[in-house]
Amino acid sequence: MRMALVCGAMLPGMFAIPVAEAEPLQASDITVSAEPDSLFAGERLHYMIVVHHDGRQPVRVGGLEVGPDKPFELAGRSESSAKLPDGSMELRVTTDLAAFGIGRQRLPGFTVSAGRDTRFTFHPTVAVVVASMTDSTMTRLRPAAPPVGPGFLPWLLLLPAVGVIGLLVFAIVHLLRMTLLKDSRGAFFDPSRVARQKLRSLDRQLSRGLAPAEAYETLSNILREFLQHRFRFRAMEQVTQEIAEELESREVKARDLVLKLLLRADFIKFADGLPDMAECRSSLKIAEAFCYGTPDQLDAISGADDSTPSSVTQG
Amino acid sequence: MKQETELEALGREIAGEAVFIDRVREVLASRIIGQRAVVDRVLIAMLANGHLLLEGVPGLAKTLIVRTFASAMNLSFRRIQFTPDMLPADLIGTMIYNPKEMEFYPRKGPVFANVILADEINRSPAKVQSALLEAMQEKQVTIGEETYPLSEPFMVLATQNPVEHEGTYMLPEAQLDRFMMKVMVDYPSYEEELEIMQWATAAPSQIEVPAVVQPEDIFRARRLVDRIYVDQRVQRYIVDLVMATRYPDRYGLEILAPMIEYGASPRASIFLLLASKAHAFLQSRSYATPEDVKIIAYDVLRHRIRPSYEAEAENMKAEDFIRNILEHVQVP
Numbered sequence: 001m002r003m004a005l006v007c008g009a010m011l012p013g014m015f016a017i018p019v020a021e022a023e024p025l026q027a028s029d030i031t032v033s034a035e036p037d038s039l040f041a042g043e044r045l046h047y048m049i050v051v052h053h054d055g056r057q058p059v060r061v062g063g064l065e066v067g068p069d070k071p072f073e074l075a076g077r078s079e080s081s082a083k084l085p086d087g088s089m090e091l092r093v094t095t096d097l098a099a100f101g102i103g104r105q106r107l108p109g110f111t112v113s114a115g116r117d118t119r120f121t122f123h124p125t126v127a128v129v130v131a132s133m134t135d136s137t138m139t140r141l142r143p144a145a146p147p148v149g150p151g152f153l154p155w156l157l158l159l160p161a162v163g164v165i166g167l168l169v170f171a172i173v174h175l176l177r178m179t180l181l182k183d184s185r186g187a188f189f190d191p192s193r194v195a196r197q198k199l200r201s202l203d204r205q206l207s208r209g210l211a212p213a214e215a216y217e218t219l220s221n222i223l224r225e226f227l228q229h230r231f232r233f234r235a236m237e238q239v240t241q242e243i244a245e246e247l248e249s250r251e252v253k254a255r256d257l258v259l260k261l262l263l264r265a266d267f268i269k270f271a272d273g274l275p276d277m278a279e280c281r282s283s284l285k286i287a288e289a290f291c292y293g294t295p296d297q298l299d300a301i302s303g304a305d306d307s308t309p310s311s312v313t314q315g
Numbered sequence: 316m317k318q319e320t321e322l323e324a325l326g327r328e329i330a331g332e333a334v335f336i337d338r339v340r341e342v343l344a345s346r347i348i349g350q351r352a353v354v355d356r357v358l359i360a361m362l363a364n365g366h367l368l369l370e371g372v373p374g375l376a377k378t379l380i381v382r383t384f385a386s387a388m389n390l391s392f393r394r395i396q397f398t399p400d401m402l403p404a405d406l407i408g409t410m411i412y413n414p415k416e417m418e419f420y421p422r423k424g425p426v427f428a429n430v431i432l433a434d435e436i437n438r439s440p441a442k443v444q445s446a447l448l449e450a451m452q453e454k455q456v457t458i459g460e461e462t463y464p465l466s467e468p469f470m471v472l473a474t475q476n477p478v479e480h481e482g483t484y485m486l487p488e489a490q491l492d493r494f495m496m497k498v499m500v501d502y503p504s505y506e507e508e509l510e511i512m513q514w515a516t517a518a519p520s521q522i523e524v525p526a527v528v529q530p531e532d533i534f535r536a537r538r539l540v541d542r543i544y545v546d547q548r549v550q551r552y553i554v555d556l557v558m559a560t561r562y563p564d565r566y567g568l569e570i571l572a573p574m575i576e577y578g579a580s581p582r583a584s585i586f587l588l589l590a591s592k593a594h595a596f597l598q599s600r601s602y603a604t605p606e607d608v609k610i611i612a613y614d615v616l617r618h619r620i621r622p623s624y625e626a627e628a629e630n631m632k633a634e635d636f637i638r639n640i641l642e643h644v645q646v647p
Binding site (some may be wrong): 234236237238239240241242266267269270271272 | 322544546548549601602603604605606609641642643644645646647
């Protein structure tokens with residue numbers, strides 16, 4: 001697609017009209033070329049102007065129609081002059097132009113002057129196509145080429161590293177989460193809530209046919225577990241009398257109620273006592289109120305002390 | 316319901332029979348100030364048909380307790396002071412030659428009594444100790460070629476002085492094992508000491524103790540003790556405690572494993588069960604609970620656990636192990 005554009009003697013009609021009187025220098029002596037013929041906005045265009053003359057008068061190229069308000073902006077310029085084999089001279093002006101105008105853009109015009117009196121304004125008719133790359137309204141000088149991303153290989157090396165880092169981060173986060181959860185479980189372990197859940201589960205088991213005697217044994221364990229966690233003494237390894245002393249020393253509210261339940265459970269466990277279902281459910285309610293009840297509820301139950309199982313006949 | 320009714324009936328029966336326990340306690344309390352625990356252990360041993368080893372410094376009323384107890388129970392009592400030159404014949408008796416009739420006849424020794432106080436049993440050599448311990452085990456002695464049963468009830472209360480060790484013969488573990496309990500007789504409290512001092516200086520030195528119980532009461536009580544119900548859970552708890560003295564690591568007591576040279580024997584389990592039943596009887600209960608087991612565990616186990624050299628270096632005693640075990644073995 002890219003090709004050099006050549007114009008000059010082959011396209012005389014396209015040249016501008018000389019502004020001065022007839023001089024030995026003519027429009028056909030000027031040749032322009034540009035490469036490439038299509039580019040993205042911001043890319044550089046290599047624009048070359050060649051002027052042939054006899055060398056008797058100094059020749060200059062100026063007035064290049066570039067700038068912030070034009071489709072092209074000058075990024076670099078160099079010029080050189082050489083004597084040709086036939087004795088004539090050649091002025092070669094090479095410019096680097098940054099293209100900004102979008103669409104088909106004619107190459108910028110320029111002025112050629114020879115001596116003091118001869119002056120040409122030259123407007124090439126050849127155009128290049130500038131494609132929009134990013135922002136079409138941008139007119140300031142930009143990098144010559146769009147930034148090139150890293151190749152495939154660096155990405156390939158980067159991926160395992162990212163994976164390892166990700167794994168490490170995941171492991172650290174997981175550990176932190178576990179530690180925090182563990183701490184929070186320890187800190188927020190609520191013996192009352194746990195006891196209530198267990199008592200309700202026991203109630204459901206009773207409904208499904210669990211024997212009341214077995215329920216009493218479980219009830220005794222739930223109560224002792226609750227006392228152990230709530231009041232921080234080794235209730236699971238203590239007999240009822242020791243538990244009574246512990247509760248007495250701590251002045252636990254409604255302790256007589258719970259001791260009655262424990263004594264009753266002892267009788268059922270160790271003397272093969274046979275409680276009925278109603279008594280068992282009543283004991284469950286008392287135990288739940290003791291473990292999870294408000295002070296008012298505890299008072300109410302303490303007031304109704306007579307309704308608690310009292311068949312501890314052998315104590 | 317049947318089982319409960321039977322136990323309730325037994326409970327009523329026990330409550331009726333156990334009245335004599337209160338009478339004995341009252342009589343003992345009239346002569347002995349404090350030492351309630353020792354008195355209870357003596358009663359338990361009597362009800363469970365066991366023997367006691369009492370350990371305590373001199374002057375703590377050990378002899379007085381035993382003598383008063385025997386009098387209150389209307390039992391014959393003999394105190395035998397064990398000495399290094401004592402012979403088995405001095406204890407069990409011997410054959411005496413009667414020149415008039417030209418024949419030997421047996422002369423029974425002091426062991427032929429209901430209650431024997433073997434004072435400072437560790438002062439006699441092993442031969443004499445063995446003679447007594449065989450009598451305790453077999454409930455009979457052989458003099459010459461004749462075997463004589465010992466009178467029932469028969470109970471030996473042996474004392475050891477923990478302070479003096481010079482010139483003593485420590486009881487071998489196998490013989491210690493035959494004592495149901497080893498009871499530590501401790502100093503009285505400040506108030507008790509004050510009362511003892513006032514009582515000893517004001518009252519006449521000898522006061523006759525009335526016999527408030529007959530041997531038949533004891534036999535009936537023993538039969539009731541035999542019928543006391545011990546649930547499987549309580550039995551398992553007893554075995555757990557004894558096993559924990561042998562394999563503490565199985566019960567989360569790894570720290571004790573190197574401290575115990577050997578643990579309690581199966582006799583410990585048997586005596587724990589019997590003593591628990593007797594303790595339940597003292598409480599007028601027809602069934603034993605873990606509470607009964609815990610209360611007598613120290614006395615039944617303390618002479619059956621041998622601390623290792625490492626434990627002795629750490630100044631750890633059998634009581635420390637028992638306390639740890641009781642605190643870690645879950646109660647049913």
